[in-house]
Amino acid sequence: MHNAADTTPSTATPHGSPLPALESVPGWFFQLDQEAFHHLLGAQSAAGRTGDLLELGCYLGRSTVLLGHHLQPGEQMTVCDLFDSDAGDEENAAEMASSYRSTLTRRSFEANYLAFHPQLPVIHQAPTSALADGRVRAGSCRFVHVDASHLYEHVAGDIEVARRALAEDGVVVLDDYRSEHTPGVSAAVWEAVFTTGLRPAVLTPMKFYGTWGDPRAVQRMMLERDWQTAGFTVDQETIAGRHVVRLNHRPTPRTVPPRRLITDLLPPLLTRAIRKARRASGA
Numbered sequence: 001m002h003n004a005a006d007t008t009p010s011t012a013t014p015h016g017s018p019l020p021a022l023e024s025v026p027g028w029f030f031q032l033d034q035e036a037f038h039h040l041l042g043a044q045s046a047a048g049r050t051g052d053l054l055e056l057g058c059y060l061g062r063s064t065v066l067l068g069h070h071l072q073p074g075e076q077m078t079v080c081d082l083f084d085s086d087a088g089d090e091e092n093a094a095e096m097a098s099s100y101r102s103t104l105t106r107r108s109f110e111a112n113y114l115a116f117h118p119q120l121p122v123i124h125q126a127p128t129s130a131l132a133d134g135r136v137r138a139g140s141c142r143f144v145h146v147d148a149s150h151l152y153e154h155v156a157g158d159i160e161v162a163r164r165a166l167a168e169d170g171v172v173v174l175d176d177y178r179s180e181h182t183p184g185v186s187a188a189v190w191e192a193v194f195t196t197g198l199r200p201a202v203l204t205p206m207k208f209y210g211t212w213g214d215p216r217a218v219q220r221m222m223l224e225r226d227w228q229t230a231g232f233t234v235d236q237e238t239i240a241g242r243h244v245v246r247l248n249h250r251p252t253p254r255t256v257p258p259r260r261l262i263t264d265l266l267p268p269l270l271t272r273a274i275r276k277a278r279r280a281s282g283a
């Protein structure tokens with residue numbers, strides 16, 4: 001989700017989308033991550049990597065529809081969401097009530113998905129903790145998207161579900177790992193990095209892309225695309241000895257009011273004199 005105040009799902013991506021019709025589905029899945037999913041899933045298939053797809057938290061299907069677009073013959077997609085059933089605990093129920101209850105039903109998710117794809121994924125309408133029983137085959141997935149509850153205990157459990165479900169070189173994407181209103185997600189994500197061997201590979205403002213396999217392979221795949229020419233920034237850095245790639249939108253140049261621009265370009269003494277004269281005249 002975007003930010004603390006933003007509980008209204010977006011129906012628009014600011015600069016377009018790899019699947020423009022996706023904009024008709026409300027959700028919190030925005031252009032940069034749409035493009036990153038699109039590229040990474042396509043690159044996995046092009047490299048001959050097969051495996052199932054898993055999504056925890058699909059809301060009305062915006063991200064699920066894009067995942068479904070990349071399903072190859074023989075692959076299966078599984079999703080898990082509470083939809084219109086009750087949450088198991090009070091905090092999760094409060095989160096559901098404030099953000100999703102008024103708009104979310106399983107029927108609307110299914111209708112949205114079927115507007116794009118002929119067949120529904122395997123759906124578990126349950127808390128994501130239900131998947132801890134091993135109903136997703138261990139080592140079967142090439143890509144897992146975790147975007148359900150924001151509570152630390154739940155996310156820590158979801159990360160364990162992802163770890164078990166992923167094949168060795170599979171990719172897990174963790175939503176809201178750094179948002180102001182989701183400190184529990186941040187805690188669970190970095191705990192997994194420091195205690196379970198989860199390796200960060202790529203970071204966007206909204207999502208953490210990691211693997212328990214080789215993060216360089218994920219980074220190589222992601223950087224097969226020329227992101228700069230497409231209007232994004234690419235930065236590389238090291239976090240506690242772990243090399244990561246950061247992707248972001250290129251900032252749009254700030255427009256400076258003309259009067260401010262003129263005084264900024266003048267020598268400092270003259271600028272000070274003009275400011276003083278303006279203050280004196282009350283301008």
Ligand SMILES: C[S@@+](CC[C@H](N)C(=O)[O-])C[C@H]1O[C@@H](n2cnc3c(N)ncnc32)[C@H](O)[C@@H]1O
Nearest residue numbers: 027028029057058059063081082127128148149
């Ligand atoms: C941020 S939304 C998902 C957004 C969606 N992936 C998208 O891109 O638009 C979070 C979803 O997680 C679900 N959810 C919240 N807590 C859950 C839990 N404990 N178990 C399963 N689903 C949960 C909510 O019903 C909601 O649909």
